[in-house]
Structure formats: C-alpha cells, structure tokens
Amino acid sequence: MSKLPNVGTSIFTTMSKMATEYKAINLSQGFPNFPVDERLINIVAKLAKENVHQYLPMAGYPPLLTKIALITKKSYGRIIHPETEILVTAGATQGIFTAIQALIDTNDEVIILDPSYDCYEAPILLCNANPVRVSLNDDYTPDWEKIEKSCSSRTKMIIINNPHNPTGKILSESDFEAFESILEKYPKIIVLSDEVYEYITFEEKHIAAHTREKLLNRSVIISSFGKSFHVTGWKIGYLIAPEHLMKEIKKVHQFLVFSVNSICQVAISEYLELVTVQEISQLYMDKRNYFRHLLKESRFELLPCEGTYFQVASYTSISNENDVDFCKRLIMEHGVAAIPISTFYENNKDHHLIRFCFAKDNATLEEAAKRLCKI
Template identity: 35%
Template structure:
C-alpha cells in the first residue's frame, strides 16, 4: 500500500500552499504577455492573414538552407564556444567593419546570442543596477519595457514628435544623475523611423555628458528606403566604448526561427555581457551558427535586392491601407507601417480583434508600443509575399461595406 504523510515524500498537496505561492508578488506581475504573439495565436485561430508578427512567409536564401543541412550532417551538433563559434565571430567582425565602419576584436568584443532578444536582455542585466534609470523613446518595441523591469531598471519613456523625430528638450529633461542607459532602435519598430546623424549625435552628446551607456537595436539595418542610410551610434566620436550594438540574422536573412543574434561592445562591457549570456542560454545553436557564416558570405547584391523587395511590398501594403481608410505614412526603414485608426471609432484592441474576426487580417494594437496611450494606433507588417499582401488588401476593402471612417 502506498504510504502518505510526513516523512514519506508523498504528503498530499495542500491547495492553500499552492495558492500562496501563485499569489505572492513577482516581477512578472508588472507586465503582460507579448501582445504581438497573442495576435499571432488569434490569427491562427481565425485563419486570418497574419500582418501582426514580423516574420516572412517566404523562404530564406537557398545558400543558408544548404549550409544548415550540411552543418548538421557534418556533426556540428554539440556546444559551440559559449560566446560564439570562432568562424562566425571572425565573419561578423569583417562584415561589421565593412558595412558599419566599426572595428571589433572577435576574440574579446563580439558575443553571439540566442537572437537579438537575448542580446538585449543580457546587455541590460550586464550594465543595470536596480534603481538605475533607462531612457526609452516612445513608441518602442514591446520587449523593452519588460526588459527594463526584469533588469531592475526604472524606465523613463520619452515621447517622439508626431513625425517620430526627437524632441531635444524632452530628451534633456529625461536625463538625470540616475540615468544609466539609453535604448535606441534604428531603423525603428514600430514607426519605421531611421534616426539621422544629427539626432544620433545629439543622443551621443547626452550619453557622454551623463556618462550613460547606449544599447542600440539595429536589426533592420539593411532594410531602408528612399535614400535613407543606416548609421550606427557606436561609430560616432566618443561612443565606441560606451555603446552596445545589437544585431541579428533574423530579419536580414529571413530566418526569424533560428534565433541567432549578437552583441558588439568594448572588451569591458563584453566581459560582463558574456557572463550573463553564459548563464542565460549557454550558447546559440551550433549548426545554425555555421550556417550564419554562409549568410555573411552573400554578395552585396543580396542586400540591394533585399531593400528593393521590401520597398515593393511596402508600397503594396501602404496603398491598400490608404484605400481602406487608414491614415499612415510610408516608413523610412524596417518592415512595418504604423497607422492611425481614429476615424474608425474603436480602440486599438477592439479594432484589432474586429479585423481578425470579421475581416481576416491581423495587426498589433498600438498600445503595446506605449507605456501609456497608443489606443489610436495599429501596426501592420509587410514582411510577406506580394500575393499575401495583395489578398490582405482585398480583405481590408471590406471595411468600406462595414465601417465608414469619420
């Protein structure tokens, strides 16, 4: 007979104990689950076209597929060096030097991570002490708020102007003796803003004056339009040793599921990042790191074609949204269009759910990109096949039959 009771290891669970532990305060109580991923689940449930989550529905370059298969078949299936396979770090150093104009030692200043998401979290944990303030431009990618809270930081949200340019006076007011870091995403998600040299120089001066670290998310660096050019903050005078530059293979090479990213920083910052990274994830997938070396070997024509393809998709979705009554502007970079929905008479969450259930198109409620506000915004992605976008635009035409925008 199975025994129960004290000392047997089979004491029946006390439901009150379970309730006690599940209701005790936790840092997870300060934020919600990802709204973007929630919209993907709803899109699947309702068989809607997913223009919410920014992943392509078209294949990655065939060279990457072949390299990944070859790596597995070549038994590159065990741990790589914690901070990244040497051949990948060497290739990254060469590529970054050529494209971004920055020099990093692959042995001491490059860390390969499990996507840019882990790179951001590891970087924040590496430089933040509880109570430090972190400047976050608003609107912002939804991860940044929870990242700040998980790391113990106090986020200071600084709104961008209506045209998404920097309000210098508000930035000056946001900095204080407690400011430890600035998070900057350029090209920007969700707005499509590409920050100019003048704006970046202004931020650089503030960082230097207040001895703050800049953490820059530059994963859309190759996706820019209309003559705009991406500029890395770390390449500016005085910023090399106080900037952590985060990149990823996900968007540039259409492999969002591979989860391979990286952090570039001076040796002192990198040493801290590598410690956090080691105990967060140990390392990124070894065979996919080998395949990412092949990605970095693609010719320059690949990047030209990438931007041209996304420019075409950008215009397809933009025209469709405008025809359906949305107010929006062409983005300068990245692959999202941030729309105003004031005329439709619903909040962002109501309208997003309406679009999924009644129209068959998923978008992201704008409030997920704000600390407070955003209820008049929706974000759509155009990281999809032309045919997918054209069908989404056809579905959005139904809005005229159901709702007449004010």
C-alpha cells in the same frame, strides 16, 4: 509573489492567436512567410551530416565572429576585434536581456523611448532598476529636450531603436548630434542601440551607432541574423560592444545560454560567403512599395516608412474606437490581423494607429489588401 506582476500575455501572442482562431491573414507578428533562400537550406542540409552538433566557444563560432567583423567594417567602416568585442546571442532579445542584466544595478534608471518594443522593460525590472518611459513626438521624432530633462545622476542607460519598431522611422544626423550633446553631460550613461533592422532601410540608410566616434566606447549595439536573413525562428543575433562592457556581458551570457546553437552559426558563416547584407533592403523596399500601392484606394492613411518591414496606418476615417478594439474587429469581421500602436506605450497613448507587417509573399499581401480595401 510575481517578479513581473504587470506582465501578461503579449499583444503579439494575443493577435496571432486570434488570427488563427478566425482564420485571418496575420500581418501582426513580425515574421516573413516566404521561403528561406534555398542556398541556406542546402547548407543546413549538408551540415546536418557533419560534425557540427556539439558546443561551440561561448562567444561564438570563430569563423562567424571574423565574418561579423568584416561585415561591420564593410558596412560602417568600423574595425572591431572578433575575440573581445562580439558576442553571438540566441536572438536579439537574449542579447538585450543579457546586456541589461550585466550592466544595470538596483535603483539605476534606464530611459526607454515610447512607442517601444516590449522586451526592454522586463529585464530592467528584474534588475530592481527603474524604467523611465519618454514619449517621442507625435511624428515619432525624438524630443531631445524632454529626453535631457529625464536624465539624472541615476541614469545608467538610454535605449534607442534605429530603424524604429513599430514606426519605421530612422534617426537623422541632427538627432545624433543632439543625443551626443546630452551624453557629453552624462559621461556614465551607456547606450543600448537596437539595430536589428539595420539592413532593411529604403531611400535613406540609417545612421548606425557604429559610425559615431563619440558613441563607440559606450555603446552596446544589437543586430539580428534572424531579421536580416528571414530566419526569425532560428533565434540568432549578435551584439557588439567595447571590451570593458563586453567582459561583463559575457559573464551573464555564459550562465544564461553559455553558447548559441552550433549548426545555425556554422550555416550562417558559410552563407555569408555567398550573399551580402546589402542585398536585403531592395527585397523589402519592393514589398513596402507593393503593399502601399495595393492600399492606395483604401480608407487607411499610410504613414511614411523609412525602414523595418512594418507599415503604420491611421484608421481615423474608418472608426473612432480605440486601436485594440479596432484590431480585434479587423480580425473578426475582415479577416486581417494587425497590431495596435497604443500597446507600445507605457500609458497606452492611442492615436488610432495600427501596424501591418509586409514581410509576406505577394499573394498574402494581395489578399490582405483586397480585404482592407473593402472596409
């Protein structure tokens, strides 16, 4: 009998496979197609000949842990202890899975805000716990009244994603005030804050859980070097949590992967001496602006994009078909792959919206826009 009977092939796999079959431009899956920084490549080439190929300490390469603490202090003003509050993970997904496995028990409830990334629910189900899906408002702001009504004595965790995939929204100061008001009434709730796009924000910087004094002792915060440095295939991220939570998370981590690949950890540690994470947002703001400019004459209506490298678009002036069928036809007839937003909801709520990834080189964005503007 399957432990995950309702889990099948993900929409990301389906759309990427169709893109390959139909030779379509793939703006569906969230990965960059432009070259990695040559300085990082050179570091890896150098390290390949050095003695960095054996197990590293379970929590991570100590110099990298120190640099993560420095980044966190510089970015958010938070002082953390590298030895006890940081864990390097095999990608953000592994960090999320590990945290949920460590902290959630049978029959606990975990609140997920829809539309939501698909890696949240499965580890909850594998704990024999209960995911509670709460939809955001139609403008993708949180309905805090609805969220509070979904809390109970069985609620163990609330997952937030900020900046938000797939919508590109960021939480406001008033959002955090409302959130913290709820949490004061439920002191046992843990916050899992997925902030993998933390350094890809535009006009307004996102408010990190790191900066919220009331959240620090009850939050597990997920970050991603793969997203920040355009090396998604390296599958390397990290999580930060107070020691009492991190102790439990490390117990699971050591039996899941033990330690993360050594050469990537050492490479990123050295790379961080050459770059700052603050440089990243300008690169993606330029790409966002360029992609939006290219689609200005199309029939798609572009929603605001405050962060991430995703652009949500409405196709209501083009078609009445459901978003999954529209995305399939977009691939087959027009040669561009996107992701239907309904697949991020438990109930497949369909607002005729699709998601494009603009983390692509200019030539790819130009050709994709050319095809989309002909529709």
